[in-house]
Amino acid sequence: MYCECMQHFGQPLVHETREDPAPTGSEVLLRITAAGLCHSDLHIHSGEYDLGHGRKLNFASRGLELPVVLGHEIAGRIEAAGPEAQHLDPARNYVVYPWQGCGSCRVCLEGRENFCPTPRNLGFHADGGFASMIRLAHPRYLFDIGDLDPAIAAPLACSGLTSFSALKKVEETIAEVPLVIIGAGGLGLMCIGLVKALGGLPPVVVDIDPAKREAALAAGAGHVIDGTAEDAMAQIQTACGATIPSVIDFVAAPATASMSFDLVGKGGKVILVGLFGGASDWPLPLIPLKAVSIIGSVVGSLPEFQELIDLARAGKVPPLQTTTYPLDEANDAMHALEEGRIVGRAVLVP
Ligand SMILES: [Zn+2]
Ligand SMILES: [Zn+2]
Structure with a gap:
């Protein structure tokens, strides 16, 4: 597999080739077909938020460790799965719920993994979608998108949700x-x-x-x-x-x-x-x-994501305009987004 990796804040992403991960247990290996580029990726890449009154929120203090692969709007197909990963269909297209938690605390058990005190958000705490493949901890993060175009479905995970x-x-x-x-x-x-x-x-x-x-x-x-x-x-x-x-x-x-x-x-x-x-x-x-x-309000829960995907599959969510870039032009896409030159959503395609 390959990825466009953030090795340093504010520096261009670096193309890396890595060994394909082998999923075990409940893990799933997804071959990525589309990864949306979000303004949050620019914020994360810059390393900090402006909190006002001269204060900054530094991402390193919030559990972000470099290097990391950005990208939290991910769609793909099943490449491989561990023996405990059930109910997945290699013929289907899936979109990934990226706001992952520990899976076992009270809020996680209620499906609100986005509020987990030990978050494992993709593209932040864990490697995300600016890659050709991604290993996921569990099939519950995968949502069947039916006939939706992956490039249009992927941004549902962030802007949509x-x-x-x-x-x-x-x-x-x-x-x-x-x-x-x-x-x-x-x-x-x-x-x-x-x-x-x-x-x-x-x-x-x-x-x-x-x-x-x-x-x-x-x-x-x-x-x-x-x-x-x-x-x-x-x-x-x-x-x-x-x-x-x-x-x-x-x-x-x-x-x-x-x-x-x-x-x-x-x-x-x-x-x-x-x-x-x-x-x-x-x-x-x-x-x-x-x-x-x-x-x-920050992102959304697993049940909210299911409801949103159901609405999208029923044709009730107006599709976003998208501009696609090859994944290895991720740096160009980020510059274009920064300069406001992108119409609709930028989507990286491996
Ligand atoms: Zn986002
Ligand atoms: Zn949790």
């Missing part, structure tokens, strides 16, 4: 009052489609970029609003037509987090998803007085 899990946290309100979505990038656009798939009203979408507002309308937004307009708050309120119960902030910059907080009514929910960086100065007394829930 992240949007979906955020939306599930406010699902009970979306058919009553339009959901407010801040940010019409990849996650926001995906969310617009998922709102429809779950029977919600067309959402009200806020973005400062006219091209993204246009894309949001095309994706099914009910209203689009320029977040920099002086009366943006009033426009959003009017478009929703009622007290706003839920806002999902896919940017989570200081300005959008502040706007999200001001928008929701009593008992409302603000779901923060974006990793733009920075810090917020919410007026603390208003948090109890409005009884607001400020909820962070």
Whole structure:
């Protein structure tokens, strides 16, 4: 097998050939057919997040050890499996759930491996998808994608699941009052489609970029609003037509987090998803007085992933636009993503 390996933060990935891993026990060896390139890969590659107030979150302190193979949006076919790996079909295409935990603690047993205190996230704690093959610990991480194109199914594991899990946290309100979505990038656009798939009203979408507002309308937004307009708050309120119960902030910059907080009514929910960086100065007394829930959402659980894959297989998840790159051009693809030159999702194909 071969991979494009991150040996040092901020340095180009290095092409390596390695021996094919031999799966034992419940392990599965997957031949990768597509691996999505995510903004998180750029963050991880840079080595740190900006936490605001001059603070940085350093990935080395969060259990990332170099060298590591990036990539957490992985689709492939079964190449080999250990004797305890059951119910797998070599003729099928699978997508991998990458947010893996220990498999035995309370949250893991509930399927919420993304909350495991000893995470084994692919492309972070363990080698990920920028490779021709990957060894997985257990078949429960594999989801049959049916007739879906692997290049389109792979990003469901990150952007799709992240949007979906955020939306599930406010699902009970979306058919009553339009959901407010801040940010019409990849996650926001995906969310617009998922709102429809779950029977919600067309959402009200806020973005400062006219091209993204246009894309949001095309994706099914009910209203689009320029977040920099002086009366943006009033426009959003009017478009929703009622007290706003839920806002999902896919940017989570200081300005959008502040706007999200001001928008929701009593008992409302603000779901923060974006990793733009920075810090917020919410007026603390208003948090109890409005009884607001400020909820962070990161990726999603195994049951949520199953539900999302089922929706996708039923044709209810609008396919993302993708641009494919050969795997050995991973460095070029990362540069292109960094410079905003990629339309839709970049997918690396070995
Ligand atoms: Zn990602
Ligand atoms: Zn666990």
